[in-house]
Amino acid sequence: MLTRIDEGAPYGIATGSDGALWFTLVHEGRVGRMVPGQKPVIHQLDPADGQPTVITPGPDGAMWFAEGQGGRVSRITADGQVTSYEADSPYGIAAGPDGAMWFTQMQTGRIGRIGPDGERTEFEVPVEGGMPAFITAGPDDALWFTINQGNAIGRISTAGEVTVHPLPTEGAAPVGITLGPDGALWFVEIGAGQVGRIDTAGKITEYPLADRVARPHAIVTGPDGALWFTEWAADRVGRITVNGTIDSYPLPTGPQSGDDGTVRKAEPHGLTVGPDGAIWVALEAGALARISID
Secondary structure (H helix, E strand, O other): OOEEEEOOEEEEEEEEOOOOOOEEEEOOOOOEOOOOOOOEEEOOOOOOOOOEEEEEEEOOOEEEEEEOOOOOOEOOOOOOEEEEEEEEOEEEEOOOOOOEEEEEEEOOEEEEEOOOOOOOOEEOOOOOOOOEEEEEOOOOOOOEEEOOOOOOOEEEOOOOOOOOOOOOOOOOOOOEEEEEEOOOEEEOOOOOOOOEEEOOOOEEEEEEEEOOOOOEEEEEEOOOOOOEEHHHHHHHEEEEOOOOOOOEOOOOOOOOOOOOOOOOOOEEEEEEEOOOOEEEEEEOOOOEEEOOOO
């Protein structure tokens, strides 16, 4: 099922504590909120040049998102009130076990932290040109993140101690990462067309996709005990069990047509488990896709 979003290009998506889906419209500088089955409410950001990408719920009941182009980490309440904090090229963002928001800074190669009091701290990632991307809370009171150009997975403690685990596949370019149902961290390798798993001891296992050029982008744990991920270049959503069995499901093509009359690709980016228990996918072509897993 597709819900068309005429107001822009959905990129990140997450379910908030208010029982609604929240999503970013990356090119338009907007954030949307939608209760499944109802009309979306769109909030225009000011300024609108920030290119909001990844969005996630915070421990304060608000949604937090990164504006990489605008150099801001921002917070939006259920009624659309926005507060922003200066940050250099933020991208991934997640709530930490310490009640703070943690985020990656791709261009400067740092991990940032915003405490409940608004105080900001930064920590260096010891990989030159590494470009930290997505970040997620682990099972060990630490944060785990992908290092896209550094070809590695990083771990940062709440005290700021960083450990780097190189990946065995060259050019893997990891992007999305999430805590799996088995207590390990699962990630996708957009450059190698693989899904990876790393346990807290640092052991890495990689699972090649049937389509190695599918460009997997984001990954989440589903309510069915499996991992779900987007295949950006292939207009599909994939599913992998903790035992490594992989399935793939095609997405509808984009609801908008190009100037030449051709149908646009779906361009799936972020995905989340919705308040209705389905998998919801943000399609940059201009829609939200719902995948029932009943």
